[in-house]
Amino acid sequence: xxxxxxxxxxxxxxxxxxxxxxxxxxxxxxxxxxxxxxxxxxxxxxxxxxxxxxxxxxxxxxxxxxxxxxxxxxxxxxxxxxxxxxxxxxxxxxxxxxxxxxxxxxxxxxxxxxxxxxxxxxxxxxxxxxxxxxxxxxxxxxxxxxxxxxxxxxxxxxxxxxxxxxxxxxxxxxxxxxxxxxxxxxxxxxxxxxxxxxxxxxxxxxxxxxxxxxxxxxxxxxxxxxxxxxxxxxxxxxxxxxxxxxxxxxxxxxxxxxxxxxxxxxxxxxxxxxxxxxxxxxxxxxxxxxxxxxxxxxxxxxxxxxxxxxxxxxxxxxxxxxxxxxxxxxxxxxxxxxxxxxxxxxxxxxxxxxxxxxxxxxxxxxxxxxxxxxxxxxxxxxxxxxxxxxxxxxxxxxxxxxxxxxxxxxxxxxxxxxxxxxxxxxxxxxxxxxxxxxxxxxxxxxxxxxxxxxxxxxxxxxxxxxxxxxxxxxxxxxxxxxxxxxxxxxxxxxxxxxxxxxxxxxxxxxxxxxxxxxxxxxxxxxxxxxxxxxxxxxxxxxxxxxxxxxxxxxxxxxxxxxxxxxxxxxxxxxxxxxxxxxxxxxxxxxxxxxxxxxxxxxxxxxxxxxxxxxxxxxxxxxxxxxxxxxxxxxxxxxxxxxxxxxxxxxxxxxxxxxxxxxxxxxxxxxxxxxxxxxxxxxxxxxxxxxxxxxxxxxxxxxxxxxxxxxxxxxxxxxxxxxxxxxxxxxxxxxxxxxxxxxxxxxxxxxxxxxxxxxxxxxxxxxxxxxxxxxxxxxxxxxxxxxxxxxxxxxxxxxxxxxxxxxxxxxxxxxxxxxxxxxxxxxxxxxxxxxxxxxxxxxxxxxxxxxxxxxxxxxxxxxxxxxxxxxxxxx
RNA sequence: GGGCGCAUGGCUCAGCUGGUUAGAGCGCCACAUUCACAUUGUGGAGAUCGAAGGUUCGAAUCCUUCUGCGCCCACCA
Numbered sequence: 001x002x003x004x005x006x007x008x009x010x011x012x013x014x015x016x017x018x019x020x021x022x023x024x025x026x027x028x029x030x031x032x033x034x035x036x037x038x039x040x041x042x043x044x045x046x047x048x049x050x051x052x053x054x055x056x057x058x059x060x061x062x063x064x065x066x067x068x069x070x071x072x073x074x075x076x077x078x079x080x081x082x083x084x085x086x087x088x089x090x091x092x093x094x095x096x097x098x099x100x101x102x103x104x105x106x107x108x109x110x111x112x113x114x115x116x117x118x119x120x121x122x123x124x125x126x127x128x129x130x131x132x133x134x135x136x137x138x139x140x141x142x143x144x145x146x147x148x149x150x151x152x153x154x155x156x157x158x159x160x161x162x163x164x165x166x167x168x169x170x171x172x173x174x175x176x177x178x179x180x181x182x183x184x185x186x187x188x189x190x191x192x193x194x195x196x197x198x199x200x201x202x203x204x205x206x207x208x209x210x211x212x213x214x215x216x217x218x219x220x221x222x223x224x225x226x227x228x229x230x231x232x233x234x235x236x237x238x239x240x241x242x243x244x245x246x247x248x249x250x251x252x253x254x255x256x257x258x259x260x261x262x263x264x265x266x267x268x269x270x271x272x273x274x275x276x277x278x279x280x281x282x283x284x285x286x287x288x289x290x291x292x293x294x295x296x297x298x299x300x301x302x303x304x305x306x307x308x309x310x311x312x313x314x315x316x317x318x319x320x321x322x323x324x325x326x327x328x329x330x331x332x333x334x335x336x337x338x339x340x341x342x343x344x345x346x347x348x349x350x351x352x353x354x355x356x357x358x359x360x361x362x363x364x365x366x367x368x369x370x371x372x373x374x375x376x377x378x379x380x381x382x383x384x385x386x387x388x389x390x391x392x393x394x395x396x397x398x399x400x401x402x403x404x405x406x407x408x409x410x411x412x413x414x415x416x417x418x419x420x421x422x423x424x425x426x427x428x429x430x431x432x433x434x435x436x437x438x439x440x441x442x443x444x445x446x447x448x449x450x451x452x453x454x455x456x457x458x459x460x461x462x463x464x465x466x467x468x469x470x471x472x473x474x475x476x477x478x479x480x481x482x483x484x485x486x487x488x489x490x491x492x493x494x495x496x497x498x499x500x501x502x503x504x505x506x507x508x509x510x511x512x513x514x515x516x517x518x519x520x521x522x523x524x525x526x527x528x529x530x531x532x533x534x535x536x537x538x539x540x541x542x543x544x545x546x547x548x549x550x551x552x553x554x555x556x557x558x559x560x561x562x563x564x565x566x567x568x569x570x571x572x573x574x575x576x577x578x579x580x581x582x583x584x585x586x587x588x589x590x591x592x593x594x595x596x597x598x599x600x601x602x603x604x605x606x607x608x609x610x611x612x613x614x615x616x617x618x619x620x621x622x623x624x625x626x627x628x629x630x631x632x633x634x635x636x637x638x639x640x641x642x643x644x645x646x647x648x649x650x651x652x653x654x655x656x657x658x659x660x661x662x663x664x665x666x667x668x669x670x671x672x673x674x675x676x677x678x679x680x681x682x683x684x685x686x687x688x689x690x691x692x693x694x695x696x697x698x699x700x701x702x703x704x705x706x707x708x709x710x711x712x713x714x715x716x717x718x719x720x721x722x723x724x725x726x727x728x729x730x731x732x733x734x735x736x737x738x739x740x741x742x743x744x745x746x747x748x749x750x751x752x753x754x755x756x757x758x759x760x761x762x763x764x765x766x767x768x769x770x771x772x773x774x775x776x777x778x779x780x781x782x783x784x785x786x787x788x789x790x791x792x793x794x795x796x797x798x799x800x801x802x803x804x805x806x807x808x809x810x811x812x813x814x815x816x817x818x819x820x821x822x823x824x825x826x827x828x829x830x831x832x833x834x835x836x837x838x839x840x841x842x843x844x845x846x847x848x849x850x851x852x853x854x855x856x857x858x859x860x861x862x863x864x865x866x867x868x869x870x871x872x873x874x
Numbered sequence: 875g876g877g878c879g880c881a882u883g884g885c886u887c888a889g890c891u892g893g894u895u896a897g898a899g900c901g902c903c904a905c906a907u908u909c910a911c912a913u914u915g916u917g918g919a920g921a922u923c924g925a926a927g928g929u930u931c932g933a934a935u936c937c938u939u940c941u942g943c944g945c946c947c948a949c950c951a
Contacts, residue, residue, distance in 0.1 A: 004910095006910075006911060007911085007913070008913090174949095191946090191947095192947085192948080199951085216951080217951065218951055219950095219951065220951085231951095264951085265950090265951080268950075268951065269951065272951095273951045274951075275951090276951095280949080280951075281949045282949045282951070283949095283951080284949090285949080339950090340950090341950070341951095342948090342950080355949090387878065387879080388878095390877075390878080391877080391878070391946075391947085394876090394877070394947075395947075398947090398948090483945090483946080484946095487947095514945090540913095548899095551888095551898090551899085552886085552887070552888090552899085554887075554888060554889095555890090556879090557879085557880085557887090557888095558879085558880090558944090558945090562886080562900095564886095564899095564900065565886080565899080565900085567899090567900085567913075568898095568899055568900080570913060571913045571914090572913095573913090574911070574913045574914095575911070575913080575914085577910090577911080578910045578911035578913095578914085579910065579911075580910085581910050581911080582910030582911080583910085584910095585910070586910090625890095626890090629890080631890070633888075634888080634889095634890080637888075637897095637898070637899095640898090640899095641897095641898080648910090648911085649915080649916095652910080653915095656909090656910095730917090733916060733917065734916095734917065734918090736916090736917080737904080737905070737916070737917040737918070738917085738918090740904090740905080742905075742906075743905090743906070743916080744906090
């Protein structure tokens with residue numbers, strides 16, 4: 001006899017079992033040629049990161065996959081690690097410095113970087129600890145960091161390889177510049193958001209006649225200081241005689257030409273566009289084409305520079321206001337129209353991006369994209385859900401070169417050196433002291449670091465330290481991630497895989513939804529709508545967190561969360577706990593040792609046991625199918641309803657009175673034991689806790705085999721037979737509720753069926769019917785004929801009948817029903833008269849009238865039912 | 875401008891290749907507590923599956939159009 005508390009206490013067991021798994025090295029994977037490998041690389045969280053619901057969902061899915069495949073006997077490796085997250089981490093450390101009143105420049109590069117490392121030492125393990133808390137079965141001995149020495153070496157190697165291949169180049173282009181972070185960003189790091197702005201119409205006077213103007217429309221008047229031309233469409237009649245003439249750029253009084261270019265849209269604004277080649281990508285192209293001057297009027301921090309004349313040192317948006325005022329004063333501001341536009345925003349600090357002309361390093365992407373496109377098109381790599389394929393292909397087919405240099409300090413420094421003597425550029429894997437070209441010049445290394453994603457894109461292979469492991473575990477199996485990083489990471493890993501490994505990095509990409517709050521907003525600290533997974537763990541337990549998260553996440557759909565949703569998971573864990581407690585209390589250890597096969601062979605399993613076994617294997621089959629097709633919610637919900645509604649609500653209730661029967665003991669035990677194994681990937685802790693109590697000499701549940709489907713046990717006939725019994729019990733319960741007969745009152749029941757098989761079934765199942773419906777031994781008959789004073793339920797090929805005599809006072813019951821009927825009739829009458837009232841129709845709002853009509857309809861239906869009941873009794 | 879997703883009981887959502895009575899959780903109503911579990915059990919009410927067409931023996935499911943919401947992409951001065 002085992003004594004257990006009636007509530008599952010997750011806090012008391014989780015750390016214990018996690019510690020055991022870890023100490024026994026159950027998470028560790030080694031190449032084993034006898035086994036099939038199954039590999040997942042974790043999307044490395046930022047070192048400074050803190051676990052949020054997105055992580056919880058992402059990693060629960062991965063853990064389910066890993067545990068499932070591990071139990072299926074595959075050599076399963078989940079490779080963990082963290083990302084140095086260049087800009088994000090630098091910003092965090094800078095913020096903490098700011099509290100001391102310091103800037104990173106005050107420390108200098110080297111000291112600042114050591115500060116970041118210190119920071120990492122202190123906080124870098126937080127996210128790892130938190131991943132352990134949610135039960136992640138990563139091979140922690142392989143923990144990697146994108147700034148690890150050998151990982152960094154791979155980054156440098158790759159840079160050099162691409163450079164030597166001519167796929168990396170340096171050049172001056174318009175890039176996305178964040179004036180706050182003061183660095184270049186890739187296009188992906190500068191997402192566009194809508195803004196409500198204005199279209200400003202500015203007058204530029206002609207040199208030949210200062211009273212004559214050309215009017216240009218712009219959303220960014222402050223850039224006019226850097227204008228070097230005005231462009232019109234050559235077909236535009238309005239400006240026919242003006243092309244080639246000279247304008248005086250107001251405020252700076254610089255001479256600029258009017259040029260003609262067919263790219264100018266005649267319908268937009270005035271059809272004349274100011275050209276600022278150093279501050280707009282379109283204008284840049286125009287500037288190149290027409291050989292215009294490039295005048296950069298801003299400092300890197302977004303303030304106007306020396307070329308901005310009187311506006312020097314003003315912030316770009318401040319300058320905008322002042323410039324507009326000055327133009328207005330001079331009568332050169334024609335008008336202002338509201339205009340919706342969108343602008344790039346820094347993905348780290350949300351500052352509006354400045355398109356900025358500067359010298360940066362780029363990767364030529366088109367050649368890399370080619371095999372990556374092909375692989376997906378040919379189905380070598382599959383996206384789940386499939387629709388992401390299109391998103392991926394669309395991006396890949398229009399891919400732009402990747403700006404990879406960042407003007408920050410935290411990250412992989414570019415392996416690029418410049419010679420002061422001959423201006424030579426040296427790209428080298430190893431540090432360079434003297435210029436190999438001129439042999440004498442002093443050399444200095446490029447100050448920039450690489451884009452964080454330039455290291456992340458190597459993750460599926462650079463995380464392997466030796467060739468043997470790489471060969472065995474690569475390509476990896478599944479990548480699990482959110483849609484936000486398809487371009488940042490997934491697409492680039494596919495490219496790098498083919499480029500550097502000559503092989504895809506993974507076979508399947510599972511894209512799960514974004515975690516949102518119940519109003520559909522993204523969870524974020526600034527919105528204050530965060531549900532902290534660790535708090536949920538504290539309150540409800542890890543298994544509850546995992547189970548709830550999974551069961552409400554439909555494939556690829558966004559997840560809407562509120563705290564109450566985790567109650568479902570907690571309640572389920574508690575249900576498992578109590579059912580197990582019940583079984584443990586009633587289990588005779590010696591009886592249970594009997595092999596289930598003994599019963600199968602004899603084919604003498606009782607219908608109830610045949611049914612529950614069939615239901616278990618049917619469920620298992622579906623669970624397998626759904627896990628294999630990434631429908632985790634379906635799998636979870638199948639387990640939920642099997643365990644709760646079939647195993648607990650029906651099976652355990654059925655066998656309760658015969659629980660010491662050997663066959664029942666064996667089946668009950670086996671079902672629980674197999675269920676625990678099946679549920680383990682979803683709820684690792686509670687399943688382990690119960691497993692240990694159930695099979696004390698057994699090893700941990702996490703290294704047990706996944707239950708094998710016994711196809712021959714799936715018996716649809718047994719299932720439908722029991723369903724007929726359940727139908728009867730339900731019907732009787734239903735009638736009892738209708739007649740308000742309490743369960744303490746055992747009543748008579750008659751069952752009729754013209755089918756001999758059914759009659760026999762009822763007879764053999766009568767003890768269960770008696771127990772669960774609280775009735776006396778049923779009287780079983782062949783043909784049902786309607787008799788007064790009986791309450792009837794019509795079933796599938798059968799009738800269940802409760803004789804009312806002695807159960808309820810027929811006259812009283814009749815009177816009660818009669819009263820209800822009268823009541824309903826009165827209500828109908830009153831509703832009808834309301835509706836017939838012409839004043840009501842005139843004055844009441846339409847929805848009220850409709851509502852009343854609806855109510856009337858419902859009342860009439862209810863009346864009909866009641867009249868039927870009365871007919872039955874009479 | 876292009877693309878994608880969503881619209882199903884009061885709320886939040888499942889519903890895979892179209893197939894008997896459209897499911898769940900929460901909420902609501904009634905009844906039940908010496909019996910594994912009130913984090914429970916039993917029963918119930920509540921849905922013309924966003925709208926309009928179409929394909930089909932049959933549509934929540936496939937097609938077209940429309941409406942509303944959300945997201946992504948795009949060099950919309």
